[in-house]
Amino acid sequence: MEIKDIKVQISDDSVLVRKKMKDHLASLGITTVFEAVNGNEAVDVYKANKPDVVFMDIVMPEKSGVEALIDILAYDSSAKVVMASSVGTQDNLKIAIAAGAYEFLQKPVNFDDVTKIIEKIAERK
Amino acid sequence: MFTQFFGNYLFNEKLVTKQQLIEALEMQKFARAKLGVLAINAGYMTAAQVDEVHAEQQRMDKRFGDIAVDKGYMTESQVETLLSNQKQAHLVIGQALVDKGYLTNEQFANALAKYKENNLIEERDFTDDQNRKIDTIIRNFYIFNTFESDVEFFTEYTSLVFKNIIRFIGDDFIPLAPEAITSYKAEKISYQMVNGKGEVFTAIEGPETAMIEFAKRYSHEELNSFDELTRESVAEFLNLHNGLFTVNMSNNKQIELQLEPQISKEEIELSTKGSMFVMPICFPFGTISVIISSDKIKAE
Known part of the structure; x- marks a missing residue:
């Protein structure tokens, strides 16, 4: 699959983080981007669009990113959810890994890491 | 760190x-x-x-x-x-x-x-001048015995705030004398609760013009008014800093903390029966205050 055809979901309550991600994805030629601003929306947006990869913030209103991760994987066990957060409590880390998080990104997000993840997913599709 | x-x-x-x-x-x-x-x-x-x-x-x-x-x-x-x-x-x-x-x-x-x-960002990643500045601020902090039980926690917090300000905003600031007070009129403010060692209130506050400039430096975005993107840039800095703080408290002090989502407000009054610690930081573009308290804060 070509990188530009990858469908990406960004789940973050910060409009700044979403904008930065979208700008970066656009620079890779990716145009199919879905956004969610809290954990509940993240689950709904996933179910509606089945993106190839989800970038998920941990600290979000209504439902945390870790809870949304668990719900998404219960719905689709092959979902690729990348946890992106400046916070990792050790407990969150344990729950997220056990639940099946695909990878972890550290905030502030290094966009080279995002590119690498997208490339890896494109290769396997 | x-x-x-x-x-x-x-x-x-x-x-x-x-x-x-x-x-x-x-x-x-x-x-x-x-x-x-x-x-x-x-x-x-x-x-x-x-x-x-x-x-x-x-x-x-x-x-x-x-x-x-x-x-x-x-x-x-x-x-x-x-x-x-x-x-x-x-x-x-x-x-x-x-x-x-x-x-x-x-x-x-x-x-x-x-x-x-x-x-790991070590002391040596900061210049002597930057380290001296951080030390001075931390010494000022000890003037206050209001926060007796939390001195160490707050010292760690303050030290990291200034390191992150230097990393993400710039080192062209002068810290003004911090104050312990019971009420504060906030203009534009983003705050976030850090829980785990009790509930700790953390915030960044300032007048519109200073907050826009602060947000611009952090986000590297073209911001000209106090809109959603500006507000969230300030909030995101606070969230990022608090997130790094939780990692360091876990690694260095074995204290596990949780963050609540950050909240942004305008023209509100903060008040407490205990006290809150306000640290004004003077940039060329205006003064931003970092506020921290382990007492219950009313924000309305």
Whole structure:
């Protein structure tokens, strides 16, 4: 699959983080981007669009990113959810890994890491 | 200051499997790092020397520290320093993985060195001038005994706030004398609760023009008015800083904290029956205040 055809979901309550991600994805030629601003929306947006990869913030209103991760994987066990957060409590880390998080990104997000993840997913599709 | 967990790092680098990491995380509640792992971390001994002392321990009933001192690898005072660091989270995880046989001492030493190289921001990454500035601020902090029980927690917090301001905003600021007060009129404010060691209120506040400039520097976006993107840039800085603080409290102090989502408001009054600590920071573009309190804060 070509990188530009990858469908990406960004789940973050910060409009700044979403904008930065979208700008970066656009620079890779990716145009199919879905956004969610809290954990509940993240689950709904996933179910509606089945993106190839989800970038998920941990600290979000209504439902945390870790809870949304668990719900998404219960719905689709092959979902690729990348946890992106400046916070990792050790407990969150344990729950997220056990639940099946695909990878972890550290905030502030290094966009080279995002590119690498997208490339890896494109290769396997 | 660490920017991510050692466990995260090991998992992302595929140095341990998911199952191995979960096991290590489970074990760490009861575990403490042993001298070999601590000596590698401190750079006192190489992995090969640690293996050698371990081998020696199989033959004689002597403690690791005693053998290492006999062999001239460490001094007694180094051993004592290490023993006081036994519960640092990243080392405890390393110990659990080594104990389980998932990592050799050498693999642990290499992984730890790389982790530190990529994720540790040390004092030396700041200039002398920047470090002096941070020290001065921290000394000012001690004038206040209002926060007796939390002095250490707040000191760590304040020190990291200024490091992050230097990293993400700039070092062209002068910290003004901090104040302990019971009420504060906030113009534009983003705040976030940090829970775990009680509930701690943290905030960044300032007038519109200063907040726009602060947001611009953090986000590198073209911001001209106090709109959603501006507001959230300030909030995101606070969230990022608090996130880094939780990693450091876990690694260095074994305190696990949780963050609530950050909230932005305008023209509100903060009040408390206890006290809140306000640190004004004067930039060329205006004055921003960092506010922190472990007392209950009413924001309305």
